[in-house]
Amino acid sequence: MIKLLSVAIFAALFLESHQKTVGKVLLAEVPEIKPQLPCDYPTHIQCWTDWFDRDDPTGSGDWETFSNLYKENPGKICRKPQGIEATTLSGLSVVAAGEVIFKNDATSGFVCRNVDQTQKKMCSDYRVRFSCHPPFCGGGVCWTDWFDRDNPSGSGDWELLSNLRKEYLGKICEYPLYIEVVTTDTMTPAISTGENFYIFNPTQGFVCRNKDQKSGECRDYKVRFGCPCKN
Known part of the structure; x- marks a missing residue:
């Protein structure tokens, strides 16, 4: 009886130890999944x-x-x-x-x-x-986060790519293909606001100057950039 009990205890301890070891091995073999930017084909951006x-x-x-x-x-x-x-x-x-x-x-x-x-x-x-419009442009697009580094309280809203690169290191690809600009309050596309823009392209960024507007002041905008998707 004592021998049987000893064998049972030994078997239980061995099984528990084996399960822990297997668990550690399984966890070590699970690959790390890194989040990626969504890749899509824009219909409203060119x-x-x-x-x-x-x-x-x-x-x-x-x-x-x-x-x-x-x-x-x-x-x-x-x-x-x-x-x-x-x-x-x-x-x-x-x-x-x-x-x-x-x-x-x-x-x-x-x-x-x-x-x-x-x-x-x-x-x-x-x-x-x-x-x-795509498909003339080629492949899909991966979008950055939205950036809003300025507001129009001074001379206007200056969302220059050169400044954004310095302030958001590693967050924008080297050669953006697209730029999307919307108002910060209602997400209205910049091209639908009727305002005049001093700079509006993916290589320089976006600038709206107050002196170019009939109202005397730009709305507040935020921008994001479309980058080539990495396979």
Whole structure:
């Protein structure tokens, strides 16, 4: 009887010890699961083409028309762009350049005529790019968190990518493909507010200046960036 009891106790202790060992091994073999940014295909955000500069203002002006650019750059511009961005070759936005622009839309393209400028001034030399919807853009997009580093209480709302990188180390990819901007209170897309923007692109970030608004003050905005998904 004593022998049987001893055997039973030994077996129980061995089983308990074996279970603990197995448990430790199993836990050690479970791989660590790291959270990843969700990858999706945006329907309301566009990607940008390369920059195009087919003309200069030495003649009647700078004519960067969509019809000519589409013919001269086959496969590089979608058939129906959603938007257009124009800057001077030195990087100034249309608002910052302060010139009179004859055309600036995704359907017609961009035209600055010398005859429209004051004091017989010639237009600056401009470059343009167009925004397109997927699938023209390619793969999916991984979004960063929302960032809101400024408010319009000063000269405006300055959400520059260079500043955001410094303040949120490692949180933004090296080459963002997209930028999304909404108001902080109602999540209204910036493009639906009717305000004028000084900078609005994924390579520089976003700036809304109070002096460019009819009301005299920008709304408060937050931004996020779309990055290439890593397989």
